[in-house]
Amino acid sequence: MEKSSITKRLGMIGLVITVAVMLAIACATQKKASLTDGSAAEEVYVPPGSYDEYYSFFSGGFSGQVTVYGLPSGRLFRIIPVFAQHAENGWGYSEETKDMLMTSHGFAPWDDAHHPELSQTDGVPDGRWLFINANNTPRVARINLSTFETEDILEIPNSGGNHASPFVTPNSEYIVASTRFSLPIPQKDVPISEYKKHFKGTITFVSVNPDDGLMDVAFQIMVPGYNYDLAHAGKGPSNGWAFFTCYNTEQASTLLEVNASQNDKDFIAAVNWKLAEQAIAEGNYRTMDVDYYHNYLEHGSRTTISENKKSVRILDPASVPGLIYYLPTPKSPHGVDVDPSGEYIVGGGKLASVIPVHSFSKMMTAIENKEFEGEVDGIPILKYQSVIAGEVQNAGLGPLHTEFDGKGNAYTSAFISSEVVKWKLGTWEVVDRIQTYYSIGHLMIPGGDSQKPWGKYLVAMNKITKDRYLPTGPELCHSAQLIDISGDKMRLLLDFPTMGEPHYAQGIPASILQPKTTKIFPIEDNTHPFVAKSEREAGVTRDGRDVHVKMTTIRTHFAPDNIEGVKVGDRVYFHITNLEQDWDVPHGFAVQGMNTAELLVMPGETRTLIWEAKKVGVYPFYCTDFCSALHQEMSGYIRVSPRNSSITLSHNAQR
Amino acid sequence: MKKLNLIIAILFMLGFGWSCSSGDSNSSEQPAQQAANNGLSQWELENGIGPVKAKMTLNAVDSELAASGEKIFDMKCMACHKMAERYIGPALGDVMQRRTPEFVMNMMLNPDEMVKKHPEVQKMLATYMVPMTFQNVSEEDGRALLEFIRANQK
Ligand SMILES: [Cu+2]
Numbered sequence: 096m097e098k099s100s101i102t103k104r105l106g107m108i109g110l111v112i113t114v115a116v117m118l119a120i121a122c123a124t125q126k127k128a129s130l131t132d133g134s135a136a137e138e139v140y141v142p143p144g145s146y147d148e149y150y151s152f153f154s155g156g157f158s159g160q161v162t163v164y165g166l167p168s169g170r171l172f173r174i175i176p177v178f179a180q181h182a183e184n185g186w187g188y189s190e191e192t193k194d195m196l197m198t199s200h201g202f203a204p205w206d207d208a209h210h211p212e213l214s215q216t217d218g219v220p221d222g223r224w225l226f227i228n229a230n231n232t233p234r235v236a237r238i239n240l241s242t243f244e245t246e247d248i249l250e251i252p253n254s255g256g257n258h259a260s261p262f263v264t265p266n267s268e269y270i271v272a273s274t275r276f277s278l279p280i281p282q283k284d285v286p287i288s289e290y291k292k293h294f295k296g297t298i299t300f301v302s303v304n305p306d307d308g309l310m311d312v313a314f315q316i317m318v319p320g321y322n323y324d325l326a327h328a329g330k331g332p333s334n335g336w337a338f339f340t341c342y343n344t345e346q347a348s349t350l351l352e353v354n355a356s357q358n359d360k361d362f363i364a365a366v367n368w369k370l371a372e373q374a375i376a377e378g379n380y381r382t383m384d385v386d387y388y389h390n391y392l393e394h395g396s397r398t399t400i401s402e403n404k405k406s407v408r409i410l411d412p413a414s415v416p417g418l419i420y421y422l423p424t425p426k427s428p429h430g431v432d433v434d435p436s437g438e439y440i441v442g443g444g445k446l447a448s449v450i451p452v453h454s455f456s457k458m459m460t461a462i463e464n465k466e467f468e469g470e471v472d473g474i475p476i477l478k479y480q481s482v483i484a485g486e487v488q489n490a491g492l493g494p495l496h497t498e499f500d501g502k503g504n505a506y507t508s509a510f511i512s513s514e515v516v517k518w519k520l521g522t523w524e525v526v527d528r529i530q531t532y533y534s535i536g537h538l539m540i541p542g543g544d545s546q547k548p549w550g551k552y553l554v555a556m557n558k559i560t561k562d563r564y565l566p567t568g569p570e571l572c573h574s575a576q577l578i579d580i581s582g583d584k585m586r587l588l589l590d591f592p593t594m595g596e597p598h599y600a601q602g603i604p605a606s607i608l609q610p611k612t613t614k615i616f617p618i619e620d621n622t623h624p625f626v627a628k629s630e631r632e633a634g635v636t637r638d639g640r641d642v643h644v645k646m647t648t649i650r651t652h653f654a655p656d657n658i659e660g661v662k663v664g665d666r667v668y669f670h671i672t673n674l675e676q677d678w679d680v681p682h683g684f685a686v687q688g689m690n691t692a693e694l695l696v697m698p699g700e701t702r703t704l705i706w707e708a709k710k711v712g713v714y715p716f717y718c719t720d721f722c723s724a725l726h727q728e729m730s731g732y733i734r735v736s737p738r739n740s741s742i743t744l745s746h747n748a749q750r
Numbered sequence: 751m752k753k754l755n756l757i758i759a760i761l762f763m764l765g766f767g768w769s770c771s772s773g774d775s776n777s778s779e780q781p782a783q784q785a786a787n788n789g790l791s792q793w794e795l796e797n798g799i800g801p802v803k804a805k806m807t808l809n810a811v812d813s814e815l816a817a818s819g820e821k822i823f824d825m826k827c828m829a830c831h832k833m834a835e836r837y838i839g840p841a842l843g844d845v846m847q848r849r850t851p852e853f854v855m856n857m858m859l860n861p862d863e864m865v866k867k868h869p870e871v872q873k874m875l876a877t878y879m880v881p882m883t884f885q886n887v888s889e890e891d892g893r894a895l896l897e898f899i900r901a902n903q904k
Contacts, residue, residue: 615886617886618825618826618886619825628824628825629824629825629828629829630824630828630829631824631828647829649829649830649838649883650830650838650880650881650883651838651880652829652838654829674825674826674829675883675885676826676883676884676885676886676887677883677884677885677886680883723880723881724879724880725879725880749828
């Protein structure tokens with residue numbers, strides 16, 4: 096509302112109305128001055144008992160986990176443990192789950208989780224699985240979106256810093272992985288100063304079994320020792336290709352901040368994965384001895400199977416002509432994002448003053464006409480002018496990532512200038528910009544990296560929080576901001592705190608996931624070797640110094656709840672089976688002095704905790720998850736006798 | 751917004767009802783609008799609320815069916831019920847004297863609604879202080895369980 100146009104009309108209106116209008120103007124100006132407008136509260140408010148419109152999945156960054164938020168409310172529903180031990184439910188502690196964190200370096204209780212990516216069918220998120228990468232000890236994980244549980248973790252051999260990962264191809268044929276930090280491959284003892292001579296990168300394609308989702312390393316491509324940063328698969332016309340940014344084409348190994356920022360242009364690598372498949376089928380590869388782990392859930396016993404794998408197939412670009420082309424891209428590009436049509440490949444040139452956009456069709460023509468300006472290790476470098484479709488000018492400082500709304504617009508995060516910049520595909524003109532608080536990294540539109548974005552909301556993931564919330568000492572949460580992108584102007588709606596450091600997120604309409612939720616695990620299907628499917632099967636057995644307790648839970652007791660005849664030096668395995676078959680009734684288990692985390696046992700499943708009997712005495716155990724009015728009564732005792740005691744093992748479960 | 755929420759809610763409840771032949775009703779959406787007898791009909795007062803809505807015809811006890819019922823009972827009920835004595839829930843050795851077969855069926859197939867609405871069950875809840883739980887019992891399993899209970903009446 097224009098102040099002046101209203102003022103002009105004032106003369107025709109009576110005094111009373113004048114006052115009213117002036118009040119309204121004062122009001123409107125005040126609103127304009129505030130960051131959100133009047134209806135923002137209503138737009139993000141989800142009344143008690145109502146549901147959010149979208150699920151969103153945020154990476155937990157250095158927490159190692161994934162968090163689940165509702166949009167537009169910004170309410171946190173769940174933390175899904177992935178790459179870090181999670182004492183809250185025993186993930187990575189219990190006997191059934193600890194092998195999920197096995198790697199070729201041994202048990203790894205922590206990692207840095209980066210990019211969540213939903214599985215896709217026909218280029219659209221299908222709500223089956225969520226993938227996420229571990230950056231530190233290179234791995235990818237698959238979460239089942241019916242149970243919201245990590246089912247599969249695959250280590251990536253020949254890799255350091257798995258950052259350009261786990262972006263998915265349009266029918267989830269593959270997810271990708273690559274080396275942010277190049278390495279001597281195979282590993283060897285060399286001077287770091289001889290980086291250029293010894294260090295290599297790899298680009299890995301991980302196959303995903305369409306039936307059960309099980310992942311496997313399909314093949315690796317040996318590439319020059321640059322830093323491969325981010326990726327996205329082609330779609331539509333560019334389906335069959337995948338694009339990877341790389342920086343440090345200078346191949347510096349120290350003070351990268353300066354030494355890897357010398358070249359005007361680095362590259363986006365375009366990888367023809369269909370051709371790679373063909374090369375594999377034709378046997379045009381070599382195998383390499385490696386050492387990596389594949390850990391996955393066996394569904395009946397709900398126990399991890401951990402496999403140590405020893406071999407991988409390697410493709411060399413020089414012996415598969417046409418496998419990779421380099422697209423010169425200014426300057427140390429970070430994100431690479433493919434628009435919904437599949438024609439445009441957007442580089443986030445984080446040190447560049449423009450956003451370079453490559454054209455897939457121009458790239459194909461340039462390849463055909465051999466418009467090359469050089470070659471590295473058998474990889475042709477295309478001419479910048481031959482592949483560039485346009486440059487977005489005035490796109491903010493430090494452009495990082497781009498998502499799309501499916502209506503011809505692109506949204507780029509600009510880290511240094513703390514803003515989201517909206518621009519038009521094809522004309523490259525900036526049409527809107529909005530401040531973020533502060534220093535935005537990733538941004539996310541539900542489906543915004545797929546062929547069919549749900550272009551209603553955008554979430555900005557900000558790296559710096561400063562004064563946005565009540566202070567909590569030196570360490571502050573990272574902050575997300577919800578922005579309405581349904582109209583011409585972007586509108587800030589909501590701030591909400593996030594866990595760890597979200598690097599990217601994914602969103603999907605709740606209507607796709609909600610009907611598929613698993614509520615219980617049918618007890619009939621439980622094949623755990625120590626399951627007790629009835630109190631009749633509960634009991635205690637001795638195997639040398641190992642004592643196996645098969646215990647059941649139901650509201651509101653353990654069976655057995657008295658155990659005697661355990662001796663100092665015994666290792667007691669508490670195998671807890673939850674006999675409940677009702678939604679939302681887990682039971683917990685903890686025993687005094689245990690050196691591990693509690694168990695949270697879902698209806699119908701069995702979980703195991705090891706407890707060392709160290710000192711003579713009688714020790715209580717109890718249910719840790721409030722389960723009924725008599726929850727306080729849900730407890731028991733285990734008696735520990737001296738090693739030389741003659742008390743025999745006994746329990747009080749009914750026969 | 752509201753409309754969408756409603757649609758989602760309806761989809762959700764549909765998904766819910768259809769995924770479970772036994773009429774899983776742990777949904778908390780029930781309106782708390784209940785008159786005398788909690789709005790139940792005379793038939794429901796006698797036979798309970800749930801998927802069993804008509805009188806069943808029962809023959810002499812089928813011992814084979816009862817034996818398969820016993821296995822399910824051990825897995826899903828025994829932790830709370832004994833035949834001869836009160837345990838977490840009431841003794842079931844004389845339940846057929848107290849209740850109709852349809853009531854017993856509805857109790858195991860639809861306990862949440864029974865606990866919420868049926869005055870007799872609410873009385874029991876006040877005594878036992880634990881709600882009878884849904885144990886993912888299908889109608890077929892329920893029939894076998896009923897046979898086992900019938901076979902073990904004193
Ligand atoms: Cu409990």
